Amino acid sequence: MKKTIILAVAVSALGFAACKKDRTCTCTNSNSLTSATTQDVYTITKSSKAVAKANCASTKETTNGVTSTRDCKLN
Numbered sequence: 001m002k003k004t005i006i007l008a009v010a011v012s013a014l015g016f017a018a019c020k021k022d023r024t025c026t027c028t029n030s031n032s033l034t035s036a037t038t039q040d041v042y043t044i045t046k047s048s049k050a051v052a053k054a055n056c057a058s059t060k061e062t063t064n065g066v067t068s069t070r071d072c073k074l075n
Contacts, residue, residue: 020046025056027072
């Protein structure tokens with residue numbers, strides 16, 4: 001019985017450890033002033049998918065009549 005419990009705990013620990021890994025976020029940046037776009041790619045290290053998704057967020061901001069858009073996708 002003890003061996004079964006120890007084995008179950010070990011397998012569970014490995015499962016949780018595998019969830020945290022390096023993830024890539026790709027963002028396309030543009031603004032309403034110019035038609036040019038740029039792309040940023042960065043790595044979010046040792047994070048779960050939920051945390052990485054929260055950190056790889058799209059934004060839209062308007063300053064002095066210029067709207068800047070950042071469209072991000074988690075790869």
